[in-house]
Structure formats: C-alpha cells, structure tokens
Amino acid sequence: MQDAGPRTTHRRRAVGDLTWFLQLKYPPPRFQKPVGVVVLFMLSLLHRTLDRPHLGPGLAWPPAADAWRRARAALVAAATAFALLAAPALAQPPPVEAPPGEYRLDPDRSSLRINLGFAGGLGATSVRFTRLDGDLTHAPGAQERARVKINVDTTSATASAWTRRSALAALEPERWPQASFVSDRISMDGDGAWTMNGRLTLRGVTRPITLHGGIAEPTGAPSADAPRLRFIGRGRIHRSEFGLPAPTLTRDQMELRFDVEFARRRPD
Structure with a gap:
C-alpha cells in the first residue's frame, strides 16, 4: 500500500521512534506582527478543544455541551487577544509633523x-x-x-x-x-x-x-x-x-x- 501523504506519515512510524515529534509536517507561516501568532495559537487551541476534549474530574469524558462551552471561551480569548494587540496601533494619535x-x-x-x-x-x-x-x-x-x-x-x-x-x-x-x-x-x-x-x-x-x-x-x-x-x-x-x-x-x-x-x- 502506498503512503497516504504527509498528513498520515507520522502514524506509520514506530512507537519507539520519538524523533518525529521534532519534525513539522509543514513549514510554519511567518508573521510581521505577533497578532497572527496569537490568533493562530488560539485557533489551534479551539481545534484541540473540539477534536480532543480532555478528561474531566473522575476520569470521565465531559458532555458535548461542556466541549462547546470551552470552544466558545477559546474563541472569545482569541478575539480578545487580537483586540488587545491591534488596539495600540489603531489608537495611536496621528504623527506630529516636524516643523522647520x-x-x-x-x-x-x-x-x-x-x-x-x-x-x-x-x-x-x-x-x-x-x-x-x-x-x-x-x-x-x-x-x-x-x-x-x-x-x-x-x-x-x-x-x-x-x-x-x-x-x-x-x-x-x-x-x-x-x-x-x-x-x-x-x-x-x-x-x-x-x-x-x-x-x-x-x-x-x-x-x-x-x-x-x-x-x-x-x-x-x-x-x-x-x-x-x-x-x-x-x-x-x-x-x-x-x-x-x-x-x-x-x-x-x-x-x-x-x-x-x-x-x-x-x-x-
């Protein structure tokens, strides 16, 4: 059977070979400002919350409603981080024109x-x-x-x-x-x-x-x-x-x- 591509390559590695943890499947994007980095992190957290919910107290899986509540919280946190980082640039007063x-x-x-x-x-x-x-x-x-x-x-x-x-x-x-x-x-x-x-x-x-x-x-x-x-x-x-x-x-x-x-x- 042929390899399914870069998305599934890491699943075919031996369990004892941990070096694949240090390899990125795709080169990370570059951002001029930290806004993009924070938003990317928060969106990945949102995906993790939806796709891989954590065990709750007593090692029990939380109900779906809790997962969606955490997802909404992550989305709000991402929007807040974006606002806090973008606001200083938007709120700066116009530059003072230097007189002669x-x-x-x-x-x-x-x-x-x-x-x-x-x-x-x-x-x-x-x-x-x-x-x-x-x-x-x-x-x-x-x-x-x-x-x-x-x-x-x-x-x-x-x-x-x-x-x-x-x-x-x-x-x-x-x-x-x-x-x-x-x-x-x-x-x-x-x-x-x-x-x-x-x-x-x-x-x-x-x-x-x-x-x-x-x-x-x-x-x-x-x-x-x-x-x-x-x-x-x-x-x-x-x-x-x-x-x-x-x-x-x-x-x-x-x-x-x-x-x-x-x-x-x-x-x-």
Missing part, C-alpha cells in the same frame, strides 16, 4: 553599522558604532537649505572580538578619533524617500558619498513642543579610497547602514 528648525541628534537612539563582506560571498560581519552626535537643519519646502552633519566616535566600535580588533587596527582611533559626514544636497520625494549627497571623512581622507533612505517613525515620543525626525538609510564606500587596510579575505566594498534620530532644539 534646528534639530539635535539623539545619541541614545542613533547608531551606525558597517557591514564587511568576505571575498567570494562567503558571508559577512559587521561593526556597530554607538556614540554619535550631530545637527540637522530641517527646511521642508526649501530643500536647498536643509543640512545634516554627523560625527562618529570611532572608539565606540562594538563587534565580536576578532572583528573589533581588526576594525580598530584599521581605523586607528588614537590618530583619527572621529569620522564625519556633511551633506551638500538633500533631495526628497513625496513618499518620504530621500537621497543625500555629501562628503564622508574617514582616517583624515574626504570623499564624496551618496546615501539613500527614508523617514521612519521616531522611537522617542514626539510631541507638539518637542517634535522628532528619524532617518534610516544606507550607502557604499570602498575602503581603498580611504586608505583602510583590508583584513584577510574581506572585500574592498563596505556598506554603511545608519539609523539616526533628531529632536528639535528647544528655544533658549
């Missing part, structure tokens, strides 16, 4: 990451810098006046031990304790995407660079008197253009990924 003005980088909510690829596409490693400072001139409707300047403390590199040692040896923070970016031109379109042309200074060498990214929701709590702006983006450079020595088997091209958040300066 001078903004200061929030160092607690900003970081820069450099991704280093290995030759031959054999994977990658990264270095994260956690101490940044900078300023932003926000000028909606007058992009020619918009300016960004960001300084990065090169001693704040965090990574695995080998990667951090290699990064510090290449950056030589005792000679060049800071890397900096200064924008020359910022172009924005209607859906929040932007292109930023500017100059990157690394190890005392300045080269032009183009960054691409978008505006994201601030992680800090913006308000009418303390608006915030958050930018996420990336760019690429070649280490050889800045005189950066390359660790063994790493590519010349590096990717910069940054997540920076600015808060409007309060008037003096």
Whole structure:
C-alpha cells in the first residue's frame, strides 16, 4: 500500500521512534506582527478543544455541551487577544509633523553599522558604532537649505572580538578619533524617500558619498513642543579610497547602514 501523504506519515512510524515529534509536517507561516501568532495559537487551541476534549474530574469524558462551552471561551480569548494587540496601533494619535528648525541628534537612539563582506560571498560581519552626535537643519519646502552633519566616535566600535580588533587596527582611533559626514544636497520625494549627497571623512581622507533612505517613525515620543525626525538609510564606500587596510579575505566594498534620530532644539 502506498503512503497516504504527509498528513498520515507520522502514524506509520514506530512507537519507539520519538524523533518525529521534532519534525513539522509543514513549514510554519511567518508573521510581521505577533497578532497572527496569537490568533493562530488560539485557533489551534479551539481545534484541540473540539477534536480532543480532555478528561474531566473522575476520569470521565465531559458532555458535548461542556466541549462547546470551552470552544466558545477559546474563541472569545482569541478575539480578545487580537483586540488587545491591534488596539495600540489603531489608537495611536496621528504623527506630529516636524516643523522647520534646528534639530539635535539623539545619541541614545542613533547608531551606525558597517557591514564587511568576505571575498567570494562567503558571508559577512559587521561593526556597530554607538556614540554619535550631530545637527540637522530641517527646511521642508526649501530643500536647498536643509543640512545634516554627523560625527562618529570611532572608539565606540562594538563587534565580536576578532572583528573589533581588526576594525580598530584599521581605523586607528588614537590618530583619527572621529569620522564625519556633511551633506551638500538633500533631495526628497513625496513618499518620504530621500537621497543625500555629501562628503564622508574617514582616517583624515574626504570623499564624496551618496546615501539613500527614508523617514521612519521616531522611537522617542514626539510631541507638539518637542517634535522628532528619524532617518534610516544606507550607502557604499570602498575602503581603498580611504586608505583602510583590508583584513584577510574581506572585500574592498563596505556598506554603511545608519539609523539616526533628531529632536528639535528647544528655544533658549
């Protein structure tokens, strides 16, 4: 007799072979938010309640009415969990539009990451810098006046031990304790995407660079008197253009990924 397929394969395994408990019949679905996971769990609980009722007190099977009562309770719990998880997103107030003005980088909510690829596409490693400072001139409707300047403390590199040692040896923070970016031109379109042309200074060498990214929701709590702006983006450079020595088997091209958040300066 031929196998009936993936739904019945586990029933044909030997009782003593318990490894099939660790194998999923189908790959689990992926969800962007935990709402789907909770609903999936509650629906599976509902199915279990209907299909496999538990023994009650005295090892007696409960009547059908009890099974349906538990099923209704499970369904109500699933709906409640969905409401609790979805309500915060639906109840959030509309974002506060950031007015023009001078903004200061929030160092607690900003970081820069450099991704280093290995030759031959054999994977990658990264270095994260956690101490940044900078300023932003926000000028909606007058992009020619918009300016960004960001300084990065090169001693704040965090990574695995080998990667951090290699990064510090290449950056030589005792000679060049800071890397900096200064924008020359910022172009924005209607859906929040932007292109930023500017100059990157690394190890005392300045080269032009183009960054691409978008505006994201601030992680800090913006308000009418303390608006915030958050930018996420990336760019690429070649280490050889800045005189950066390359660790063994790493590519010349590096990717910069940054997540920076600015808060409007309060008037003096």
